[in-house]
Amino acid sequence: MRADLARALAAGYLAGEWTPEGLTASGRAVLGRRPQWLTALATEVVALYPRPPHDRPRELATVLATCPAAGKAGRARTRRPAPGPVVQPVSPTRMVTNRWHLPVLDDLDALGRFLDLRPGELDWYADPKRLARRTSTPALQHYRVSHVTAPSGAIRVLEAPKATLKQIQRQLLDDVVGRVPPHDAARGFRPGGSARAYAAPHAGRAVVLHLDLESFFASVTVGRVHGLFRTAGYPEPVAHALAGLTTSVLPLSAWRAVPRPRDPGLLDAHWRLGRRLAAPHLPQGAPTSPALANLAAYRLDVRLTALAASWGGRYTRYADDLALSGERGWGRGTSRLLDAVGEVVADEGFRLNPRKTGVMPAAGRQHLAGLVVNERPRVARAEVDRLRAILHNCARHGPASQNREGHPAYAEHLRGRIAWVAQHDRTRGARLLATWESVDWSR
Secondary structure, eight states: HHHHHHHHHHHHHHSSSSSHHHHEEEEEHTTTTTTHHHHHHHHHHHHOOOOOOOOOOHHHHHHHHHHHHHHHHHHHHHHOOOOOOOOOOOOOOOSSSSOOOOOOSSOOOOOOOTTTTOOHHHHHHHHHOOHHHOOGGGGGOOOOEEEEOOTTTTTEEEEEEEEEHHHHHHHHHHHHHHHHHHHHBBBBSSSTTOHHHHHHTTTTOOOOEEEEEETTTTTSHHHHHHHHHHHHTTOHHHHHHHHHHHOOOOOOOHHSSSSSSGGGGGGGHHHHHHHHHHHSOTTOOOOTTTHHHHHHHHHHOOOOOHHHTTOOOEEEEEEEEEEEEEEHHHHHHHHOOOOHHHHHHHHOOOOOOOOOEEEETHHHHHTTTEEESSOOOOHHHHHHHHHHHHHHHHHHHHHTTTTTTTOTHHHHHHHHHOOOOOOHHOOOHHHHHHHHHOOTTOO
């Protein structure tokens, strides 16, 4: 069946009564006649869609073109050419499910009103024709691109949305994305999530495994983001616009300005990062990206939770950091478990960073997210001692003598580090705070 005929029939079907008889009548109105295959096609469609798919007219048109009865339509047309279909207006879309009680956005007009954007503005920021994504003119691009060198030597590319788009994304995070619950194993970028919540389930375990996902945000494609919004119940055009508002493409000119890592062992990963950034992806720097990445990793979390449980263990994830832990006996089968984890990760569209895989038995120091977990989550003693020495020298020689990195608000910087210690050890935190309060910060 021709694509234009399938689209016309889909529009006619959605505008009429959703029964075999009603679809047959709608099809007759579209075609201007009633060929024999039309009744069979109506019966097949109702069997596939017990309820009218008002949220996905494009899908309906695609399905119509592949139905067995549609093949009969094609053969009939080759024997005797038929007139073209009657042009049908686009059928209005609407949400048909809303399990998380999200804002009702039936169409693009509703989305524009929700975001306080005129149709032209919504089209500009969602960028369905990818005009802003192709341009090399920075003023016309929606993101400001920068890069930093990670402690490992890898280059991280940051894409920060400009003011208006950032405001739009914050609204979507607060009112839409943030209201869809991620898997319980996801312990970061969610209400109640923290590094401690990520690390605590693995405290006091015989073996702790730490793994890292390579280019986590950039690995989440626009197709997956569109699928998340469709799962949330939004119709096809709304889901496409929401995906456009929350994904980006790195311009080639911006990628050329990103330096390559100095370590030759990181060049392959850097090349893969460039490939991912050249396609629509979640930008590292957008307010919506962490929450959307959590949702995109839902199946990964489900499968790794089940895998760890089948080994008598536990699993949690903090952004791109994966942690699994178990009791005695894991040491003998760790390599098999790591292979199984790698297969699951690859099957879900991600990739492990082999340089950051760690196997930590209880005999050594077990650490996750900056916390030592051999007994309970706490800040490493060496870090506490280093902070204590800095505070002692601040009191004795003045803060300026210790601010070697030139922090503009050095007192607040150290106060934040003390709060991190106190969050996990109140006694040590109280002692450090007492020393901090004794410092003359005006020196």
